[in-house]
Amino acid sequence: MSVIEKRGSDLPVEISRPAATTQLAISTTQARISAATDAEAVAAWLAEYQESPQTWKSYRRETERLLLWLASRQLTLNGMDREALRQFEQFLSDPQPAERWVGPSRPRQHPQWRPFRGGLSPASRRQSLIILQGLFSWLVEAGWVGHNPFRLMRDKSRRLSNQAPGIERYLERPVWEWFWQWLNRPLGVEQSDRALYEHARRRFIFGFAYLLAPRVSEMAEARMGDFKMTEGRWWWDVVGKGSKIARVPLPEDMLMCLAAWRKVLKLDAKPAYQEQSPVIRALDGQRGIGHNQLYRLIRDTFNQAAEALEGEGGDPTYIAALRQATPHWLRHTSITHQAQSGISLRHLAESARHARLDTTSRYLHTEDHEWHREQQRHRLVP
Numbered sequence: 001m002s003v004i005e006k007r008g009s010d011l012p013v014e015i016s017r018p019a020a021t022t023q024l025a026i027s028t029t030q031a032r033i034s035a036a037t038d039a040e041a042v043a044a045w046l047a048e049y050q051e052s053p054q055t056w057k058s059y060r061r062e063t064e065r066l067l068l069w070l071a072s073r074q075l076t077l078n079g080m081d082r083e084a085l086r087q088f089e090q091f092l093s094d095p096q097p098a099e100r101w102v103g104p105s106r107p108r109q110h111p112q113w114r115p116f117r118g119g120l121s122p123a124s125r126r127q128s129l130i131i132l133q134g135l136f137s138w139l140v141e142a143g144w145v146g147h148n149p150f151r152l153m154r155d156k157s158r159r160l161s162n163q164a165p166g167i168e169r170y171l172e173r174p175v176w177e178w179f180w181q182w183l184n185r186p187l188g189v190e191q192s193d194r195a196l197y198e199h200a201r202r203r204f205i206f207g208f209a210y211l212l213a214p215r216v217s218e219m220a221e222a223r224m225g226d227f228k229m230t231e232g233r234w235w236w237d238v239v240g241k242g243s244k245i246a247r248v249p250l251p252e253d254m255l256m257c258l259a260a261w262r263k264v265l266k267l268d269a270k271p272a273y274q275e276q277s278p279v280i281r282a283l284d285g286q287r288g289i290g291h292n293q294l295y296r297l298i299r300d301t302f303n304q305a306a307e308a309l310e311g312e313g314g315d316p317t318y319i320a321a322l323r324q325a326t327p328h329w330l331r332h333t334s335i336t337h338q339a340q341s342g343i344s345l346r347h348l349a350e351s352a353r354h355a356r357l358d359t360t361s362r363y364l365h366t367e368d369h370e371w372h373r374e375q376q377r378h379r380l381v382p
Contacts, residue, residue, distance in 0.1 A: 033142045038077045039067060041144045045135055051243045054217050054291075062131045065092070065115045078145045080136075082152040092128060094119045170332035171325065173340070175318045179305055180206070194283065200264040202301055205280060205294070206330070207257035212236055212248055213334035216298070216327040220291045224267075224275040227258065246350075298327045 035041040042063045049056045069088055070076060080088075095101035095116045103114030120128065129150070136148040171179065183203050187195060208219060218238050226237045227250065234250040250258075259269035265285055278288030289297075306322035309315075338348055 031143045062128045085149045092120045092125045170336045204261035209330040211254040213331045220294045222279040224271040227271045
């Protein structure tokens with residue numbers, strides 16, 4: 001059922017039917033891209049994001065869902081009108097029939113791969129529509145479709161604004177403090193070497209994520225030689241989103257985490273110059289691990305922590321947060337807690353590698369605190 005590879009190859013049967021995907025552009029003379037099908041047109045758009053692998057994967061997921069849905073209704077991108085858009089938005093909330101659309105996570109080549117794990121939440125539907133709005137804007141400019149159905153949405157500016165008022169998907173400090181304490185609990189006696197290794201690796205991964213706010217792809221691709229000393233100070237050199245090169249200062253706690261992890265790997269406490277071995281490693285202690293494997297490891301750990309906290313009779317709100325948490329929540333948590341600790345907005349933006357200060361400012365909750373404090377002046381009895 002998979003649709004889009006790097007250039008739209010390996011299309012499944014239901015997306016390959018002429019009625020579904022072999023539309024030509026609205027006019028051959030107007031087409032400004034080399035494409036013969038909707039899938040190839042979408043692949044051309046995705047190619048604009050090939051320097052940002054995580055963005056590319058996210059955009060592919062949403063456009064693939066759209067193409068499969070259109071094919072199931074014998075529609076094309078150019079036939080997507082306002083009513084079809086309304087139906088698609090409803091479909092995202094409850095993909096039916098479930099046996100065709102919904103299933104557990106599987107490799108994309110697996111015959112039982114499905115595009116959904118379940119219906120999308122309101123926030124996820126909104127993000128999907130934001131991505132698809134960008135796709136249609138590009139396709140109009142490319143001469144592949146004659147109109148953008150998103151422009152007909154009456155409340156588009158409210159529903160599809162990409163500027164959220166603030167960051168909410170993060171762990172509050174009490175949750176993080178419990179979680180970090182839980183990660184550092186000693187294992188029982190007579191543990192296997194593998195169990196001890198996995199315990200140390202997991203502790204390092206979450207320390208790395210919390211202290212430096214990396215994206216999961218940046219963690220998976222990090223090399224030991226990326227940690228460098230310059231003029232007596234340690235820095236992390238990272239190639240981030242959009243292949244942007246940045247340098248992030250290492251806190252003392254990160255140096256301690258790194259030294260402890262390298263000891264497990266039987267390496268010197270500090271990396272050597274241009275040491276090219278991977279930072280996060282597989283069970284053999286040599287090979288690196290992929291983005292998806294790291295993602296699953298982090299998600300599994302959050303779920304295990306939620307079960308542990310529930311077993312201790314913890315706060316249901318905190319348990320729910322741990323169950324919902326994803327690797328990107330770690331980045332949000334790190335940046336939010338750095339802001340709360342008093343790191344300046346300018347330096348915080350540089351560490352987070354945000355192009356704009358207003359992106360970083362979304363992590364500041366000081367105005368909420370001030371607003372809440374002032375609101376307490378309003379009393380039933382003066």
